[in-house]
Amino acid sequence: MIIKLERIKVQSRKSEEAINITPVVDEVVHKSGVRHGLVNVMNMHTSAGLLVTEGIPCLEEDILTHFTRLVPEDQDYHHRRYLDYDGRLGFNADAHLKSVLGGISCCFPVEDGKIVRGSRQTIYFMEYDGPLERTYVVQVLGE
Amino acid sequence: MRQGKGSKTPGPVGTKIMIDFHTHPVLIQELAKKYPDYERASREVFHIGNNFQPLETFFLQMDVAGIERAVLLPIDCRRARKLAVSSNEQVAELCQGSSRFIGFASVDPRRKGAAKELQDAVEKLGLRGVKLDPALQDFAPSDPRAFAVYEVAEALGIPALVHAGMSWAPETPLERCHPLLFEPPVRRFPKLNFVLAHFGWPWVWDAIAMALKYPNVYLDTSSLYYDSPKEFFQFVFSKQVPTTLIERSLRNKVVFGSNYPRVEIKNMVHALRSLALTEGCLHKIFVENAERLLARPEPQRMRRK
Numbered sequence: 138m139i140i141k142l143e144r145i146k147v148q149s150r151k152s153e154e155a156i157n158i159t160p161v162v163d164e165v166v167h168k169s170g171v172r173h174g175l176v177n178v179m180n181m182h183t184s185a186g187l188l189v190t191e192g193i194p195c196l197e198e199d200i201l202t203h204f205t206r207l208v209p210e211d212q213d214y215h216h217r218r219y220l221d222y223d224g225r226l227g228f229n230a231d232a233h234l235k236s237v238l239g240g241i242s243c244c245f246p247v248e249d250g251k252i253v254r255g256s257r258q259t260i261y262f263m264e265y266d267g268p269l270e271r272t273y274v275v276q277v278l279g280e
Numbered sequence: 281m282r283q284g285k286g287s288k289t290p291g292p293v294g295t296k297i298m299i300d301f302h303t304h305p306v307l308i309q310e311l312a313k314k315y316p317d318y319e320r321a322s323r324e325v326f327h328i329g330n331n332f333q334p335l336e337t338f339f340l341q342m343d344v345a346g347i348e349r350a351v352l353l354p355i356d357c358r359r360a361r362k363l364a365v366s367s368n369e370q371v372a373e374l375c376q377g378s379s380r381f382i383g384f385a386s387v388d389p390r391r392k393g394a395a396k397e398l399q400d401a402v403e404k405l406g407l408r409g410v411k412l413d414p415a416l417q418d419f420a421p422s423d424p425r426a427f428a429v430y431e432v433a434e435a436l437g438i439p440a441l442v443h444a445g446m447s448w449a450p451e452t453p454l455e456r457c458h459p460l461l462f463e464p465p466v467r468r469f470p471k472l473n474f475v476l477a478h479f480g481w482p483w484v485w486d487a488i489a490m491a492l493k494y495p496n497v498y499l500d501t502s503s504l505y506y507d508s509p510k511e512f513f514q515f516v517f518s519k520q521v522p523t524t525l526i527e528r529s530l531r532n533k534v535v536f537g538s539n540y541p542r543v544e545i546k547n548m549v550h551a552l553r554s555l556a557l558t559e560g561c562l563h564k565i566f567v568e569n570a571e572r573l574l575a576r577p578e579p580q581r582m583r584r585k
Contacts, residue, residue: 148334217508224327224448269331270333270336270337
């Protein structure tokens, strides 16, 4: 049984952004030596997300726009208060809720050393509160 | 007078280079890796819990907010808190790496040689103003030792950005944060421009009275103590204080400040723009007033005691 875990940093450059990380995940699987098993990808933040969809710019824009429609910035959020543990106010409830809605992880089978995914399935790191340097983990398990 | 590489003259009046007059370089990965005490000062003295970020994030935060240049503020609280919340040398180092940064110095008025230290920070490190925080640095603004620092700042022709209003840092008594504590030095040093940070909240009217009364008192907008930036600004600057007061009477006395990274710069820019201020007034707050404060007159000859 092989278990390989990598922590990968990504620098978002906008307030909201869909960043295609599929090639990075492919490479981690390739390097892991796992021929048959699973790969799990997880974002390590609560105001960013991770999701799978077709990899085209119009959909990237539609997802971000629709999330903003579902979770507008100007709403009455309880999170808008002083957070002692952070030494600052929390006013990014919308980013947290988008993270909840879109999810933070995905899992794919690995077969013959490659991810098994549909031809249009693309893995995105979703930034909802950038720009920030973020971290996600890729864990490959198998033999 | 020598100036460091990072000390650039802001664009001429009339440009659209927006300046953030109030940021703290407390979460920069490159400094955390290089200086052993930097992280502990940020966490334990300044009290901020966010992740450390590469310097690139700072510039990107400025970019998405439309801010071209940022004033970096250290706080010399080595005597009072055992650690400096970033040092003059670290600020100078950041300024040498980018002309987008405008570095201020901080000295502890109660430490021997503070005035000379400030003079060196300006003349040798190229820093462009002085930051003082009576609560975090544990000094009284009217302490005669502080007057020696004001005197040098006035002679150097640099502005003094002073903490006024509630501080989030631990062990900072509110009684040290009141804007009226600065009235004696403001009166004594009429050629030294004082910027009262955070609009003096919750003593907003006191801070405003100072800015209305004294030509050498300015206010910065880095004020956020509850709700979201937009909600806070909408209440404080339209209900508590009429927006027209800023538009008509304080348009030449307010500079934009975000207090990043306690607040993201973009949120404070949006909050300020949400007020019913004219573009002309906003231009003064984002650009002109800061440029005027940073434009140094010919330095006066140092008075010897």
